[in-house]
Amino acid sequence: MGLEEATPIQEQTIPLALQGRDVIGQAQTGTGKTAAFGIPLVNRLDAEQESIQGVVLTPTRELAVQVSEELNKIARYKGIHVLPIYGGQDMTRQIRALKKKPHIIVATPGRFMDHMRRKTIRLHAVEMVVLDEADEMLNMGFIEDITTILQEMPEERQTLLFSATMSKPVQEIAQKFMDNPDIIKVKAKEVTVANITQQCIKVKEREKFDVLCRLLDIDAPELAIVFGRTKRRVDELSEALHKRGYKAEGIHGDLNQAKRDSVLRKFKEGRVEVLVATDVAARGLDISGVTHVYNFDLPQDPESYVHRIGRTGRAGKTGLAISFATPGEIDHLRTIEALTKKKMEWREAPTLEEAIEQQQRLTAEKLLDVAEKANLQAYRETAEKLLEEVDSVTLVSAVLKMLTKQTNTSPVKLTEEAPLRMKKKKFDDKGRFGKRNHKGGKRTFQPAKPNRAPSGKTRKKKVK
Numbered sequence: 001m002g003l004e005e006a007t008p009i010q011e012q013t014i015p016l017a018l019q020g021r022d023v024i025g026q027a028q029t030g031t032g033k034t035a036a037f038g039i040p041l042v043n044r045l046d047a048e049q050e051s052i053q054g055v056v057l058t059p060t061r062e063l064a065v066q067v068s069e070e071l072n073k074i075a076r077y078k079g080i081h082v083l084p085i086y087g088g089q090d091m092t093r094q095i096r097a098l099k100k101k102p103h104i105i106v107a108t109p110g111r112f113m114d115h116m117r118r119k120t121i122r123l124h125a126v127e128m129v130v131l132d133e134a135d136e137m138l139n140m141g142f143i144e145d146i147t148t149i150l151q152e153m154p155e156e157r158q159t160l161l162f163s164a165t166m167s168k169p170v171q172e173i174a175q176k177f178m179d180n181p182d183i184i185k186v187k188a189k190e191v192t193v194a195n196i197t198q199q200c201i202k203v204k205e206r207e208k209f210d211v212l213c214r215l216l217d218i219d220a221p222e223l224a225i226v227f228g229r230t231k232r233r234v235d236e237l238s239e240a241l242h243k244r245g246y247k248a249e250g251i252h253g254d255l256n257q258a259k260r261d262s263v264l265r266k267f268k269e270g271r272v273e274v275l276v277a278t279d280v281a282a283r284g285l286d287i288s289g290v291t292h293v294y295n296f297d298l299p300q301d302p303e304s305y306v307h308r309i310g311r312t313g314r315a316g317k318t319g320l321a322i323s324f325a326t327p328g329e330i331d332h333l334r335t336i337e338a339l340t341k342k343k344m345e346w347r348e349a350p351t352l353e354e355a356i357e358q359q360q361r362l363t364a365e366k367l368l369d370v371a372e373k374a375n376l377q378a379y380r381e382t383a384e385k386l387l388e389e390v391d392s393v394t395l396v397s398a399v400l401k402m403l404t405k406q407t408n409t410s411p412v413k414l415t416e417e418a419p420l421r422m423k424k425k426k427f428d429d430k431g432r433f434g435k436r437n438h439k440g441g442k443r444t445f446q447p448a449k450p451n452r453a454p455s456g457k458t459r460k461k462k463v464k
């Protein structure tokens, strides 16, 4: 696969997993956890045996697809077949694919359970189960499904859990499903990777959009992800950015799968430069070229912050994460910093003049670059004629005007979001809603109107 040396989490967990141990692995975003479970998983399975021997569960459909692709890269050398199974995909096609006897299934829990009930997935031969984004999978939204699924699995299976974040209560729940697991935490001072620069900007709710546009003009990201709190927010934001001339599209759980797939594909190909997303895109996605992450709205919980910003600065690359906090939300920044053990840098909201200036500077740089490197022979004659008509400063100014992206300030109205407010931890270690966890003290926050249902409500609600 072209990898040269193991990352620390791979180095520490692969030998244990190969010995058959249950493992909880925690390491920062973008440090190769997929291969850390993928390599022992593929190694353990028998290509000759035509049954499902490995199951990987992920919280989102896009992640199921990505993990399945990564596992396929590892597995093809051994003739092991990997199949992604997730909601929003045609059921009959899935059943047909399942009949071809894949060795590994990478699935979202809801659709996996549908197949379990229809008996189109047989679990008797399962030897290894992986929960990717384990803490999310064991959070209130998924815990019941996961419990049901794991109860159907052979007891002597091996269980691996991976995530960049793993709170104590979640770890305790996890151990109920595991056999005396080894807990591997890659030693790192901070939960977030050092190569992500973290900045925050204090900004009023109604000024957020203009500030975002200016930042996009100034920072000139290659690819950027902008996180919004709700689906409505994502729709409004992506439309507003589009209106201002940015190549932006939105992704969230209410869009049909074909749309979700096409948006993500365009983003990976660079045809969409700004992906506006709910937390559905916060975990696990590995998209190269994401140089900037903007938290347009602060996330509901600090763990989500870690995962969101981890969409940049992966596999040793650098990245910039910028978070907006309204004046009432400054405390939440502190809560985040308490988890990450890293202070964010304060940054001033840029002014319109700064944005315009920067746009000109970028054009000027490009112009100089072309002047230096391109073959301009074919243009010289016209250039000389033009200079007979107007002076050079006027002429270059005209060129700059033509080439500079005009800062678009057309008015945009977004529905205002209520600021986050501090709340007691929203569920305890047994997944009960609204109770303080047994360790007491620890608080987290969520929006004034929670948009996630407590466990036991319709499954649709769990889709972000």
Ligand SMILES: Nc1ncnc2c1ncn2[C@@H]1O[C@H](COP(=O)(O)OP(=O)(O)OP(=O)(O)O)[C@@H](O)[C@H]1O
Pocket: 003, 004, 005, 006, 007, 010, 027, 028, 029, 030, 031, 032, 033, 034, 035, 163, 164, 283, 284, 285, 286, 310, 311, 314, 315
């Ligand atoms: N040993 C390695 N050397 C170099 N690159 C690697 C190595 N292992 C994995 N990678 C690459 O690093 C990138 C990030 O890997 P991966 O998606 O597994 O991270 P992760 O730890 O699961 O992150 P997250 O917490 O966001 O899910 C991928 O593009 C992967 O191919």
Ligand SMILES: [Mg+2]
Pocket: 033, 034, 132, 284
């Ligand atoms: Mg991952």
